[in-house]
Amino acid sequence: MSQDNNKGNADPLSELLEALKQGSLGDIRHLLADLHPADIAHLLEGTPLDQRLVTWELVQAPIRGEVLLEVSEGVRDDLIEAMDSHAVVDAVRQLDTDEIADLLPDLPDEVVAEILFTLDREDRQRLDTVLSYPEDTAGGLMNLDMVTVRDSVSLEVVLRYLRRRGDLPESTDKIFIVDWNNRLVGSLQLTTLLGSDVKKRVHDVMNQDVVSFQSMTPDRDVAAAFERYNLITAPVVDVENRILGRITVDDVVDVIREHGDQAVLARAGLSVDDDIFASVSESTRNRALWLGVNLITAFIASWVIGHFETTLSKMVALAVLMPIVASMGGNAGTQTLTLTIRGLALGTITGANAPKVIKKELMIGGLNGIIWALVVALVATFWFDDILLGVIIAVAMILNMITAALAGVLLPIMLNRLGIDPALAGTVALTTITDVIGFLSFLGLAAVFLV
Amino acid sequence: MSQDNNKGNADPLSELLEALKQGSLGDIRHLLADLHPADIAHLLEGTPLDQRLVTWELVQAPIRGEVLLEVSEGVRDDLIEAMDSHAVVDAVRQLDTDEIADLLPDLPDEVVAEILFTLDREDRQRLDTVLSYPEDTAGGLMNLDMVTVRDSVSLEVVLRYLRRRGDLPESTDKIFIVDWNNRLVGSLQLTTLLGSDVKKRVHDVMNQDVVSFQSMTPDRDVAAAFERYNLITAPVVDVENRILGRITVDDVVDVIREHGDQAVLARAGLSVDDDIFASVSESTRNRALWLGVNLITAFIASWVIGHFETTLSKMVALAVLMPIVASMGGNAGTQTLTLTIRGLALGTITGANAPKVIKKELMIGGLNGIIWALVVALVATFWFDDILLGVIIAVAMILNMITAALAGVLLPIMLNRLGIDPALAGTVALTTITDVIGFLSFLGLAAVFLV
Known part of the structure; x- marks a missing residue:
């Protein structure tokens, strides 16, 4: 079983998809017979939903339990849904107690009842022990087989x-x-x-x-x-x-x-269980929530811009340039946010050194703000032939990039303390802040000094 | 050495930072003496640059080689820079040949020469063997100790x-x-x-x-x-x-x-070797490039908007609403992009099933486009009391979200074929596309039908 990337042979996934297209079930059965359960799981992950169920039918009964264990949760749900409860019980029964415990939360109630019924007293006790710990703890990870x-x-x-x-x-x-x-x-x-x-x-x-x-x-x-x-x-x-x-x-x-x-x-509002071949309706639903949240932040930005309608009507160049300020703040803030979230996860950022990190990020934000503000100011001045416009966009950019750095450090630290995953909520919150400050500072300064 | 998260004890990093603040070198030496080299490496990662070098001085010579092996590349460079070449040779000499091979690329030439000089013929041959394979291959990962x-x-x-x-x-x-x-x-x-x-x-x-x-x-x-x-x-x-x-x-x-x-x-233009406590000038330089690239995309967006100055001057409401179209496209596209990059990395998306993925993503993009376009159309119609404006922003959003889905699948597949990391280049390219199509479709439709 050498992993030698032999380009001469088609990979098993292409072979399977080809065989499915040809409808040659014999070939599929033959292909599956030679494979490790983990390899079969991988094939199922890469097969579109309808063909996946055809393939699953051809997986030999004695290894179905192990394949179920190896696939991702989204795919597992689909497979289990397609099986009658009797077949599920048969598949699961081949597994060790610890493995059964991993599957149990995904199984229909009547299947769980039937499996518990088939276990002897000792195994049922072992199962109880393993199930008594949450999945994401050492107890939930452990198995009971040891010397x-x-x-x-x-x-x-x-x-x-x-x-x-x-x-x-x-x-x-x-x-x-x-x-x-x-x-x-x-x-x-x-x-x-x-x-x-x-x-x-x-x-x-x-x-x-x-x-x-x-x-x-x-x-x-x-x-x-x-x-x-x-x-x-x-x-x-x-x-x-x-x-x-x-x-x-x-x-x-x-x-x-x-x-x-x-x-x-x-960071894109997706979860590990999102299956690339899930049904369109399911995927649309999963992703819609995140888009809805982002729409709210986009409306907040628009609402801020809306306050400067008079300013904008007097000078359309502002509308042309305003996305630059918001976008540069968003990007600089994302860099700080990403490093901070990683530092928190690795434990290299703690309360004791956070002030140093904040100070450092503010300086980087300021410096990068100055560098790129100069470039933007130059371009804006020549484009619209207006030095004051150049100065104002430069000041707005520096302000927004410093704000972005501060938000990039403080947001994840705060969200972490509140027990909210900063990877999920951090990006949305940060974009809202950099959009609002970006539009507000640029259009605000323009309203006061320019129009 | 129980990992029991005992909240009563301060964690070693806080203890170290406290001792550094107090200047009590004896405490630090005491703290370090009990720790595994990997734990010392972790402490060094979480210590600001100047204090890091003080701490490093107090790490006992016999384990310095192992600590160097465990720290990230950015931190390693700082530590090696602070040591005289004699001390580096002493630290590295304690390691196994395979471990020396891992460090060698980061060492100054005179140190490498001295280390090679101190090895016996057999070890030098072993070193040659290990160094003959690129770091990111099985040969580069292997060690030679086996039975x-x-x-x-x-x-x-x-x-x-x-x-x-x-x-x-x-x-x-x-x-x-x-x-x-x-x-x-x-x-x-x-x-x-x-x-x-x-x-x-x-x-x-x-x-x-x-x-x-x-x-x-x-x-x-x-x-x-x-x-x-x-x-x-x-x-x-x-x-x-x-x-x-x-x-x-x-x-x-x-x-x-x-x-x-x-x-x-x-995705934020950062690398694994970016040290959270690197010097401000180094960090600013590392991040500036990415911001520069993003600035170019922002200018492209502005340039597109610039073509609609007349339209915008006639109807400022367009400037208020236009970020919504671009931002929703960007977010929807990022979701598709993220799933596609992951599918390519896991090998669940191949040439054989790519058409199905594209079709599915287009349908999701279209459906989510319709759902959110209706919401935005409603808000825009009431906000500016203009039904036609509502219809136009809805059509622009649906167009942009379908484009975003298409770009989200095709970009990573194309970048992958070209040997470019889609995680790095994909986001920038996608944002450019969704910004351009977002502004172009909304302002373009408005120019034709509204103004």
């Missing part, structure tokens, strides 16, 4: 125990060492276990400085710790340091990817 | 070999199985090794279906494969399938984070 041993035994005993156990949980890089109360006291890397004298005791070779997480730690912090300390697995503990489960790096990779995607999409 | 065994031996022999070797490379989850020509034939999970009968031969328990990468595979594709198949390590091979090195998930996590950050920052 723990006591610190008093010898490595030889550990090796014998592992061999008797047979298969170790996926992604196991270390086993967790606990005391008699199931409290975490250390970890033993498999590499250490394999490289040490088997006569030694666990206590002598284990690592006592384990990065662990409380069950309610936000997934963002879990991801940051995995990144920073290069972790592959880490234990989740309760307040008394008793071990509850473990988090594996593959789930953390998904969190990092999802947060990155969210950050990009939120 | 390989032949498939004919028994597990008992492998266990003995590992024990004799003592310490295994970090993040080893599997060892690679090679033939006599060092060609990859399989992999053996440590968990399998630990759970199987030691009398068995490697060939009988190894996994023959290993995900491997060619040395020139782009890092983006490596990251996608790690995500999709939940990999922890994967081998890099040459065209003859001989094993060159291995990639570990911690490096892939960095790639994913960096690509995510790039996607967000590029």
